[in-house]
Amino acid sequence: MSAAAQSSAAPSGRRSITLYLMRLRTFIALFAVLIYFAFAAPNFLSAANIVLMSKHVAQNAFLAIGMTFVIITGGIDLSVGSIVGLCAMIAGGLILHGVDLHTGYTLFFSIPEIIVIILALGVLVGLINGLLITWLNVAPFIATLGSLYIARGAALLVSDGATFPNLEGSAALGTTGYAFLGAGNVLGLPVSIWLLIAVALAAAYLARWTPLGRHIFAVGGNERAAALSGIRINRVKLFVYMFSGFCAAIVGLIISSELLAAHPATGTTFELNAIAAAVLGGTSMSGGRGTIGGTIIGAFVIGILSDGLVMMGVSSFWQMVIKGMVIIAAVVVDQAQRKLQQRVALQQMAQLA
Amino acid sequence: MTDAAAPHDDADANVILRLEGVTKVYSGTVAVKQADFTVRRGAVNVLVGENGAGKSTLVKMIAGVEGPTAGRILLDGQPVVFFDTADAMAHGIGMVFQELNLFGNLTVAENVFANREIFRHGRIDHVEQERQTAELMERLQTGVDPHAMVEDLMIGQQQLVEIAKAVARNARILIMDEPTSALSAPEVEILFRVIADLKAKGVAIVYISHRLEELMRIGDYITVLRDGRVTGAREMAEVDLHWIVRQMIGSDAKDFSTPGEHSFGGEALRAEDVCLTRIIGGYAVDHVSLSVRAGEIVGLYGLMGAGRSEFLECVMGRHPHATGRIFVGGKPVRERDVGGRIARGLALIPEDRQRDGLVPILSVAENLTLASLKKLARVFHIPARREADEVQREVRDLSIKVADPALPVSSLSGGNQQKVVIGKALMTAPTVLLMDEPSRGIDIGAKGDVFRIMRRLASQGIGILFVTSDLEEVLALSDRVAVMSQGRLTALFDRADASEAKVVAASSIGHGPTATIKPKELTA
Numbered sequence: 001m002s003a004a005a006q007s008s009a010a011p012s013g014r015r016s017i018t019l020y021l022m023r024l025r026t027f028i029a030l031f032a033v034l035i036y037f038a039f040a041a042p043n044f045l046s047a048a049n050i051v052l053m054s055k056h057v058a059q060n061a062f063l064a065i066g067m068t069f070v071i072i073t074g075g076i077d078l079s080v081g082s083i084v085g086l087c088a089m090i091a092g093g094l095i096l097h098g099v100d101l102h103t104g105y106t107l108f109f110s111i112p113e114i115i116v117i118i119l120a121l122g123v124l125v126g127l128i129n130g131l132l133i134t135w136l137n138v139a140p141f142i143a144t145l146g147s148l149y150i151a152r153g154a155a156l157l158v159s160d161g162a163t164f165p166n167l168e169g170s171a172a173l174g175t176t177g178y179a180f181l182g183a184g185n186v187l188g189l190p191v192s193i194w195l196l197i198a199v200a201l202a203a204a205y206l207a208r209w210t211p212l213g214r215h216i217f218a219v220g221g222n223e224r225a226a227a228l229s230g231i232r233i234n235r236v237k238l239f240v241y242m243f244s245g246f247c248a249a250i251v252g253l254i255i256s257s258e259l260l261a262a263h264p265a266t267g268t269t270f271e272l273n274a275i276a277a278a279v280l281g282g283t284s285m286s287g288g289r290g291t292i293g294g295t296i297i298g299a300f301v302i303g304i305l306s307d308g309l310v311m312m313g314v315s316s317f318w319q320m321v322i323k324g325m326v327i328i329a330a331v332v333v334d335q336a337q338r339k340l341q342q343r344v345a346l347q348q349m350a351q352l353a
Numbered sequence: 354m355t356d357a358a359a360p361h362d363d364a365d366a367n368v369i370l371r372l373e374g375v376t377k378v379y380s381g382t383v384a385v386k387q388a389d390f391t392v393r394r395g396a397v398n399v400l401v402g403e404n405g406a407g408k409s410t411l412v413k414m415i416a417g418v419e420g421p422t423a424g425r426i427l428l429d430g431q432p433v434v435f436f437d438t439a440d441a442m443a444h445g446i447g448m449v450f451q452e453l454n455l456f457g458n459l460t461v462a463e464n465v466f467a468n469r470e471i472f473r474h475g476r477i478d479h480v481e482q483e484r485q486t487a488e489l490m491e492r493l494q495t496g497v498d499p500h501a502m503v504e505d506l507m508i509g510q511q512q513l514v515e516i517a518k519a520v521a522r523n524a525r526i527l528i529m530d531e532p533t534s535a536l537s538a539p540e541v542e543i544l545f546r547v548i549a550d551l552k553a554k555g556v557a558i559v560y561i562s563h564r565l566e567e568l569m570r571i572g573d574y575i576t577v578l579r580d581g582r583v584t585g586a587r588e589m590a591e592v593d594l595h596w597i598v599r600q601m602i603g604s605d606a607k608d609f610s611t612p613g614e615h616s617f618g619g620e621a622l623r624a625e626d627v628c629l630t631r632i633i634g635g636y637a638v639d640h641v642s643l644s645v646r647a648g649e650i651v652g653l654y655g656l657m658g659a660g661r662s663e664f665l666e667c668v669m670g671r672h673p674h675a676t677g678r679i680f681v682g683g684k685p686v687r688e689r690d691v692g693g694r695i696a697r698g699l700a701l702i703p704e705d706r707q708r709d710g711l712v713p714i715l716s717v718a719e720n721l722t723l724a725s726l727k728k729l730a731r732v733f734h735i736p737a738r739r740e741a742d743e744v745q746r747e748v749r750d751l752s753i754k755v756a757d758p759a760l761p762v763s764s765l766s767g768g769n770q771q772k773v774v775i776g777k778a779l780m781t782a783p784t785v786l787l788m789d790e791p792s793r794g795i796d797i798g799a800k801g802d803v804f805r806i807m808r809r810l811a812s813q814g815i816g817i818l819f820v821t822s823d824l825e826e827v828l829a830l831s832d833r834v835a836v837m838s839q840g841r842l843t844a845l846f847d848r849a850d851a852s853e854a855k856v857v858a859a860s861s862i863g864h865g866p867t868a869t870i871k872p873k874e875l876t877a
Contacts, residue, residue, distance in 0.1 A: 210735060211733065214722075218719075227691060230693075
């Protein structure tokens with residue numbers, strides 16, 4: 001079919017090549033930054049640096065995966081950065097101080113228990129976001145802006161603003177081994193990377209092969225039509241915010257485990273990086289469009305860009321300017337691609353008619 | 354085919370505006386073809402036609418909203434081109450749109466003088482504006498207070514404000530698109546008095562309506578449109594209801610396909626006492642009870658706003674506040690949400706497929722399976738092969754013309770999009786199919802396909818309840834015809850008993866301009 005198009009008119013052939021390149025733009029951007037830094041920054045491609053960078057990327061990628069589903073339904077989740085902070089602080093508090101039962105006893109949990117509690121906490125904050133948005137009809141931007149402040153405030157209240165240091169735990173209380181999550185290695189790869197692979201595969205499977213995934217796209221593409229098809233809109237929305245909270249909780253655990261310390265400001269402005277990664281990866285802010293693969297690549301572009309610039313010694317002020325320009329460029333190209341795609345589709349229709 | 358020759362001879366002293374051979378093409382569809390239309394001063398010039406016949410497009414060209422693709426417009430014998438509505442207004446042409454164009458948060462006077470405020474010393478002279486508005490309202494005998502906020506007025510009064518706006522700009526031609534569709538009987542009386550008054554002052558009125566009795570009463574000249582063509586233009590005194598209906602429907606029959614011979618099964622759907630209250634008070638659906646048997650096609654006819662779509666939506670569980678009882682296959686339906694009712698064997702083809710039927714950026718295949726994913730999935734996995742097979746079967750059964758089901762559904766033509774919506778409903782394996790204007794906005798060929806599909810489904814034992822505003826369609830397709838008016842079920846005919854006149858009469862019950870309350874009492 002492409003042969004026919006090429007023989008009929010050269011411009012349409014050129015156009016479809018342009019379109020193809022535009023579709024692959026995030027990949028191209030990824031390779032461009034990789035190649036550039038490989039030459040410009042010494043040690044950039046060393047094994048140690050690549051592992052380090054992947055760990056940085058992973059933090060953002062988790063949040064971006066959760067964010068992608070939220071954005072596909074037409075919403076936004078600004079609270080993820082604060083959930084990271086809150087989860088890190090609660091985890092730290094549980095390890096160091098346990099839960100005071102006010103009976104003279106203090107309850108300590110084992111590390112696996114703490115992990116489950118923290119993940120549940122993230123899901124709970126997501127559930128609250130979702131309930132605000134579905135039951136109380138609060139706009140997603142406002143609802144999650146509110147919980148951004150509340151979660152951050154709660155994180156500060158946990159320790160009165162202080163850092164929980166030395167989360168090694170004590171053998172007597174059975175709270176050792178927290179470091180494994182952030183610093184451990186399995187088969188030569190960091191645990192956080194394995195986790196990312198698992199979550200990304202599960203999310204991609206969910207998006208592509210399950211009714212719930214299809215419903216997420218349908219809700220974002222046309223909520224009314226989705227409702228009339230019998231899809232329970234509110235449940236779908238609850239799920240995406242809960243999943244986003246879950247992803248944020250993972251990041252909170254990983255960061256506090258890596259540092260073996262929990263700081264209440266952890267995760268500040270992470271939500272913006274997550275949104276940027278999703279958008280770079282081709283997720284449409286108006287809903288209905290996006291892929292997990294694209295988002296992962298988007299997260300890598302942003303992560304590599306900032307780490308590479310650091311290694312080149314570019315000032316952090318300039319880093320912000322460059323990151324902003326990359327995001328805007330991505331969206332501009334995205335718009336251009338859609339326009340071109342529409343024109344090509346119309347042309348094909350005209351040829352058929 | 355046309356008997357448009359008649360009113361050309363009474364010399365053109367009274368003709369203020371004439372459209373000659375006007376054509377309007379939208380991307381792909383021709384809305385108006387080679388239409389001639391004459392507007393006389395001091396008269397009510399009526400335009401009638403079925404939905405989609407091109408009435409609104411025609412008047413939009415007169416009002417400067419749209420420009421004609423071909424043909425010309427003569428104003429006072431001179432060819433004119435309107436760039437926009439303001440331009441048409443400057444030529445003395447005003448339009449009262451179906452959906453009113455008023456600012457609810459401003460006063461009546463501010464609305465009347467919107468965008469042409471009276472200034473004094475660089476400030477808006479509210480006193481003068483209000484004085485002039487009061488004068489105008491007095492002249493129109495409307496009794497509307499110039500200080501009142503428009504949002505506090507009743508819809509009929511708002512309509513009068515819209516008319517006053519046009520009169521204040523010295524409109525010589527006033528276009529009214531379905532002005533009575535939202536009015537109560539006494540409000541209609543006031544409107545008609547205002548129209549008579551304007552007529553006496555030499556204003557030319559262009560009047561669009563579906564309500565034939567109403568047209569017969571106030572019209573002086575009538576022009577009938579069908580499928581974008583003018584099929585008749587005469588003086589109202591010369592015509593009767595039958596003539597109008599004949600011109601509207603025409604003789605070239607659409608392809609309704611012949612009803613297959615099959616007997617009906619047991620009761621598929623029964624709705625009892627379905628009620629839906631309107632936010633502004635009153636009922637959108639007023640205690641409607643109706644039943645459909647397996648294999649039966651029941652047509653639900655009525656005017657716009659008669660509550661037909663709302664009734665289907667109540668049955669489908671779209672309005673949580675609706676009351677009444679629904680039975681499918683004799684068993685009561687307790688599920689109150691759409692998903693639950695789909696599981697019970699109900700399916701709805703919505704009226705507005707762009708807004709309610711399709712997810713435009715998803716593919717044809719994804720749209721088709723959207724309502725039946727749970728059925729398709731094994732536990733939580735959608736098997737690709739199985740989905741593709743189901744999609745392929747539906748595409749073949751409904752003869753959906755698509756090169757590849759992975760293409761976005763928005764790339765299809767209207768008729769094929771409609772088939773996708775129908776296919777989506779059928780994949781839920783319904784026993785009752787509710788179809789809201791299933792043939793709206795699709796071309797003749799696709800209409801034929803949709804009608805054939807309806808017949809086939811009925812012969813397979815599905816009960817079909819379909820809503821239409823097309824008289825011919827309801828009479829040709831239905832085994833029984835139900836008629837709604839003002840939220841109530843006003844008639845139910847067997848195929849043998851139903852006739853155009855009876856159906857039309859039943860659809861206007863409750864609208865009749867019979868009230869004779871004095872306007873003073875109303876506005877006081």
